Amino acid sequence: MQAIMIKEFVKDLSELQPSNVSLPKPKGAQDVLVKVTHVAVTHVDTLYARGLHQNNKRHMKPPFTLGTEFSGIVTSAPSSRHFRPGDRVFGGDSAYAEYISLDEKLLRKVPSSWSNVQACAVGASGAVSYGSLMVMGKLKAGETALILGASGGLGVMAVQIAKAVGAKVIATVGSKEKAEVIRRIGADAVVNYKDANWEDQVKALTDDGEGVHVVYDAIGAIESSLKCLRYRGRVVIVGFVARDGDIEKIRANRILLKSASVIGYRFGEDGRRLGAQQTESVWEGFMKLVNEGSITPVIYNEGEYNGLHTIPRAMSDLLAGKTVGRSVVTITEESKIETAKTKL
Ligand SMILES: NC(=O)c1ccc[n+]([C@@H]2O[C@H](COP(=O)([O-])OP(=O)(O)OC[C@H]3O[C@@H](n4cnc5c(N)ncnc54)[C@H](OP(=O)(O)O)[C@@H]3O)[C@@H](O)[C@H]2O)c1
Incomplete structure (x- = not known):
């Protein structure tokens, strides 16, 4: 089968290429073999490929198969209690491959209302x-x-979750077109982060002008987050997309002046350190919102990328800021998979 292997970190993402590798073998009794239909291109993948992510020091060292998010169809699940051949599944693991073998605990069934792309x-x-x-x-x-x-x-x-739980949602984006999409999925107000006074605009949009209760920071803007925050508010640090590796040093008095809570969150590490139950309860909370119909997947230019060889282009589009939501690459069309007859 074909996969994108990282034998050594690349300097330029255009160097990424599929190569022939053996079919994955089960590592444990509960492993399930999945024919991959789609993979996502995420910011994390662009970092993993170049060795620029904090996980590259410990968990993701070459050689490894690149990729994090995928959906697919189970082709073999001999000892699984939860999955059978033909089940549509999605999950997160080394996904840029035609097949993936992984522990059933890392898989979820695709909700019936969603396609594999979604x-x-x-x-x-x-x-x-x-x-x-x-x-x-x-x-x-x-x-x-x-x-x-x-x-x-x-x-x-995040926009849709905050809206679904009854919060007022203010969002930042970098263009008018993206603002439109974000309004459509539920944001009450959208501010362009390229405006010099965007933090003032955010504060002015809050009901009493005192600032927001919670900042979800996926870009690495903690000083700005603190400016937008009301007294005793909470900032959750999720990622650092805007920092280009230069992580912000913040003035601690800003935290004290607002009696603010600044909290880091590392989803994967929580699972590794606090156990599967912790991760499971987070998934349950999210899937409840999905089942209530509160979550709409947002796919960038569906159908734009076909085949593992299009991943470097998808990554380049992501880093150029062209995308909104998630870019999805088709690996195998669902209609072409005949699970019952698949011989491995
Ligand atoms: N904590 C965790 O457990 C965890 C798990 C997974 C990922 N992450 C991290 O979460 C972050 C977000 O991941 P993602 O996949 O959502 O990334 P993404 O799809 O690439 O989205 C990046 C977002 O950042 C915005 N952005 C880019 N440059 C900016 C700048 N200079 N100023 C302000 N905004 C800017 C973009 O806005 P425009 O497109 O509107 O310009 C876009 O909305 C990454 O750092 C990732 O590593 C954290």
């Missing part, structure tokens, strides 16, 4: 954003949430 676009982003806003940020109905990086794969989930 499930792939949501991936773990819904759960990450739910954990950030609800578990760490303790966002409540009637409060105001500010979503920084709202047009990203995680951000489009």
